[in-house]
């Protein structure tokens with residue numbers, strides 16, 4: 001296995017999916033966490049001036065989906081043929097759009113106080129419309145795959161982890177009933193966060209504001 005070093009702020013944010021993929025695979029990585037006050041010294045070293053970034057034997061990879069897809073292949077948590085890989089990519093793009101959408105894309109910064117707004121009001125007025133737009137799409141893919149709480153096939157892939165982490169944030173930081181209309185997404189979250197490796201990590205994880 002290569003030496004992995006992961007760079008991200010000391011929050012879940014966009015980066016937590018990568019940490020979850022390492023824990024799911026039970027693979028070691030250096031979890032380099034920092035605060036905003038240290039960010040200026042890291043930024044010039046990052047390929048796109050942003051994080052998350054994964055360093056693989058000294059080579060830095062940026063963009064959440066590129067890193068997560070790479071780990072999916074590395075840890076055998078990807079599709080098993082080109083069409084399945086493309087279908088998973090399609091779903092990952094939907095999740096990435098959700099995470100970059102008008103409200104959801106800014107929600108972490110609201111939670112962290114980087115954008116001045118009332119958290120409850122922002123969630124209700126800006127994030128809920130994004131959930132109403134994107135959750136039905138993910139719910140549909142889950143339904144098409146049956147009732148096993150997975151997006152494709154019968155084994156957890158990197159995109160299941162990406163979807164579970166992304167949507168669990170609206171429950172954890174927004175409202176506990178925000179996904180009640182989407183039982184298959186709730187089943188996916190339940191399945192991923194009850195995987196023994198992930199459950200163990202989350203049980204010992206410190207709580208962060210975003």
Ligand SMILES: N[C@@H](CCC(=O)N[C@@H](CS)C(=O)NCC(=O)O)C(=O)O
Nearest residue numbers: 013014049050051052062063064065
């Ligand atoms: N499309 C990128 C977006 C990355 C991004 O927006 N990163 C933010 C943190 S979540 C960042 O690095 N902000 C600090 C900056 O831009 O200086 C991805 O998904 O990885």
